[in-house]
Amino acid sequence: MTVKEIFETMDYGPAPESAAEALAWLVDQGDKFGHYIDGAFTKPGKGFDSRNPATGEVLAKLTQAKQADVDAAVGAARKAQPKWEKLGGAGRARYLYAIARLLQKHSRLFAVLESMDNGKPIRESRDIDIPLAQRHFYYHAGMAQLMESELPDAQALGVCGQIIPWNFPLLMLSWKIAPALAMGNTVVLKPAEYTSLTALLFADICTQAGLPKGVVNIVTGDGAAGEMIVNSDVDKIAFTGSTVVGRRIREATAGSGKELTLELGGKSAYVVFDDADIDSAIEGLVDAIWFNQGQVCCAGSRLLVQEGIADRFHEKLRARMDMLRIGDPLDKCIDVGAVVDPVQLQTIKGMVESNTAGHVHQAACELPENGCYYPPTLISGLETSDPLMQEEIFGPVLVSSTFRTPEEAVELANNTRYGLAATVWTENVNLALDIAPKLVAGVVWVNATNLFDAAAGFGGVRESGFGREGGWEGLAAYTKPKGKAKPLAKVEATTGEGAPVDPIDRTAKMYIGGKQARPDSGYSKPVWGKSGLLGHVGLGNRKDVRNAVEAAAGAKGWSKTTGHLRAQVLYYIGENLSARADEFAVRIDAMTGKKDGAKEVEASIQRLFTAAAWADKYDGQVHGVPIRGVAIAMKEPVGVIGALCADEAPLLGLVSAMAPAIAMGNRVVLAASEPYPLAATDFYQILETSDVPAGVVNILTGSHAELAKPLASHLNVDAVWSFSSTDLSKEIEVVSAGNIKRTWVNNATAFDWSVDHSRRFLQAATEVKNIWVPYGE
Numbered sequence: 001m002t003v004k005e006i007f008e009t010m011d012y013g014p015a016p017e018s019a020a021e022a023l024a025w026l027v028d029q030g031d032k033f034g035h036y037i038d039g040a041f042t043k044p045g046k047g048f049d050s051r052n053p054a055t056g057e058v059l060a061k062l063t064q065a066k067q068a069d070v071d072a073a074v075g076a077a078r079k080a081q082p083k084w085e086k087l088g089g090a091g092r093a094r095y096l097y098a099i100a101r102l103l104q105k106h107s108r109l110f111a112v113l114e115s116m117d118n119g120k121p122i123r124e125s126r127d128i129d130i131p132l133a134q135r136h137f138y139y140h141a142g143m144a145q146l147m148e149s150e151l152p153d154a155q156a157l158g159v160c161g162q163i164i165p166w167n168f169p170l171l172m173l174s175w176k177i178a179p180a181l182a183m184g185n186t187v188v189l190k191p192a193e194y195t196s197l198t199a200l201l202f203a204d205i206c207t208q209a210g211l212p213k214g215v216v217n218i219v220t221g222d223g224a225a226g227e228m229i230v231n232s233d234v235d236k237i238a239f240t241g242s243t244v245v246g247r248r249i250r251e252a253t254a255g256s257g258k259e260l261t262l263e264l265g266g267k268s269a270y271v272v273f274d275d276a277d278i279d280s281a282i283e284g285l286v287d288a289i290w291f292n293q294g295q296v297c298c299a300g301s302r303l304l305v306q307e308g309i310a311d312r313f314h315e316k317l318r319a320r321m322d323m324l325r326i327g328d329p330l331d332k333c334i335d336v337g338a339v340v341d342p343v344q345l346q347t348i349k350g351m352v353e354s355n356t357a358g359h360v361h362q363a364a365c366e367l368p369e370n371g372c373y374y375p376p377t378l379i380s381g382l383e384t385s386d387p388l389m390q391e392e393i394f395g396p397v398l399v400s401s402t403f404r405t406p407e408e409a410v411e412l413a414n415n416t417r418y419g420l421a422a423t424v425w426t427e428n429v430n431l432a433l434d435i436a437p438k439l440v441a442g443v444v445w446v447n448a449t450n451l452f453d454a455a456a457g458f459g460g461v462r463e464s465g466f467g468r469e470g471g472w473e474g475l476a477a478y479t480k481p482k483g484k485a486k487p488l489a490k491v492e493a494t495t496g497e498g499a500p501v502d503p504i505d506r507t508a509k510m511y512i513g514g515k516q517a518r519p520d521s522g523y524s525k526p527v528w529g530k531s532g533l534l535g536h537v538g539l540g541n542r543k544d545v546r547n548a549v550e551a552a553a554g555a556k557g558w559s560k561t562t563g564h565l566r567a568q569v570l571y572y573i574g575e576n577l578s579a580r581a582d583e584f585a586v587r588i589d590a591m592t593g594k595k596d597g598a599k600e601v602e603a604s605i606q607r608l609f610t611a612a613a614w615a616d617k618y619d620g621q622v623h624g625v626p627i628r629g630v631a632i633a634m635k636e637p638v639g640v641i642g643a644l645c646a647d648e649a650p651l652l653g654l655v656s657a658m659a660p661a662i663a664m665g666n667r668v669v670l671a672a673s674e675p676y677p678l679a680a681t682d683f684y685q686i687l688e689t690s691d692v693p694a695g696v697v698n699i700l701t702g703s704h705a706e707l708a709k710p711l712a713s714h715l716n717v718d719a720v721w722s723f724s725s726t727d728l729s730k731e732i733e734v735v736s737a738g739n740i741k742r743t744w745v746n747n748a749t750a751f752d753w754s755v756d757h758s759r760r761f762l763q764a765a766t767e768v769k770n771i772w773v774p775y776g777e
């Protein structure tokens, strides 16, 4: 035998991690768990078994939460919240530090318990899950410390309901609990039914850290318990899990005023260009799709390889797959562990078996006889339309296709309803940085994959959900502006009869795609002022919404313009409005019957100038993440925003929504104030003379109730805002669930338009994309 042969046949010996400590901890707890409510474990009740997916053995018995348990947990959290918030950021920081330290001190116990409960290799739980969980608490201890000085206008939301999945049990818990607590909220968290054990160990840590009672509450159970939390008296729901359940939660919370963040599924593209370092790209792919058995929401599950290297790449990939070691998760030499549960294993098998396209290669490894194991699998030669190129498998199954040009790579990568993450491999920095902004995803990794850090926000676009976890941007999900909102007051149109004030017919048209457009309905309504009939406006309908959205979607070029250019256009609008200020003031007063039109016009001009000022200053950040690189947090426009504008401030309401949105590169479809629409229809004359490209701003008139639904259901609308005095929050949010649109609705509360809320608007008008690039030594 040659040395080479010996080297090649040398296999790893087993290196098992002991389960003794974790088993002893379970025995100490009596192998049975109740919920953790108000600082103590409740008596275990009726429930279900938690099993080790690698062996099938029962690890513990868990209690299924009933309504009374959820109520008790929410009650405890509610009671504890004011005191916890009043403790101040520095006070809370100490507890978060203490928790981080305790997690560190017990890190091996957590890692072993996690691997036993979930089936993930100990290498991963030990080196990734648990250290990242600790880091999240350290990082957010810092955020608590800085809250008062850096976020002076922010306050806690109150009680947060948090529902997490089974793929990163402790890590997802940390992502949810650390920022919530840092910002002064208390929580009720439900771990996934397959993997509750590290959450219960975490409860123990909270007690050890001396965390005040009721600040963290943990209830166990299945989806029914999750539903109870969603419907309970909480101020926010933070959910990570499947898109199907996320959609259901969106519908259930619609119009309730509960804040919502959804971190859902993905089918993330892994793009390899022909100049890539192929061996590194293949190692990256191992981490992209076989990390955690592929049960990762941002798994690089869709490989796109440039045609010229495709054969060689696939050949090398298959050879690498055959080297993967699959087996006992507690063995330190294992690459791929067990799938979380027989149900999930069956789902994966079913999906792969249903596929008839392409070529299937499964790793030449021996699967353990018992336990939930599935071999690493590659299905190559698929077309974009093949179901497995579109559906999330959530298992160790990679699908692949090829592309010819960078343009085609982008097109294929974006050909998905999801938008969570993407990976780009190329040795050409110009190409990487050209492609990254074009990928529709919340996270992009360049020459690396599946990197996470508390400092870099994580979250998706499209049907991958909304909201970010981590970083400064993640804090927005756990805070609200200081102050108490006033209730919404319905603004009724002035009624009247008789002849027009001015005998010339004044029927204002709508403004679509840079042109004045008659309403499709062929109907219009009179607009009365105290002095008589002021004119008519068209009654917009579904078809007008469609036309306006089409125009906005077509004005994509606006999103690519520079902030400098957008600022110039906004200044120009401001100047032109200023030149006609008196005329607008008279118009507003005539409609509202008040005398503050001049003030409203002046405030509108200020809003335009403020948005212009921000257009080239509302920058992203560069996060110093602990890898040899940085994460560039880019603020990107949301896309097409539909807004029902304030009724009570006919010009200022419209301008306050429009200006920051277009400053950030969005295109808008605005429904004018319903009772006082004429300021908006006059305003398009200003737009026409201010170099606003066609389609960037579209203005409709008519009934908000009529326009809300088609706006919220339109697939090309990315976000819907409602400041209408008709509370349409519920209708909008229910319908928005269709493609998981972002919503910002007033939930029957009034906005004070005399105050400049530009920052809130800028935030709502942008999505943060974190692009991880290698940098430095």
Ligand code: NAI
Pocket: 163, 164, 165, 166, 167, 190, 191, 192, 193, 221, 222, 223, 224, 225, 226, 227, 228, 230, 240, 241, 242, 243, 245, 246, 248, 249, 263, 264, 265, 266, 296, 297, 347, 392, 393, 394
């Ligand atoms: P799931 O979305 O059903 O479960 C996630 C969490 O939500 C669990 O804690 C569950 O108990 C809870 N839940 C379930 N139904 C609920 C409801 N109606 N209201 C409130 N909470 C509810 O995910 P599941 O069934 O465990 O996995 C199914 C598929 O979901 C996977 O095959 C995968 O495709 C996807 N998934 C995606 C994850 C991600 O991180 N994006 C994580 C887990 C699953």
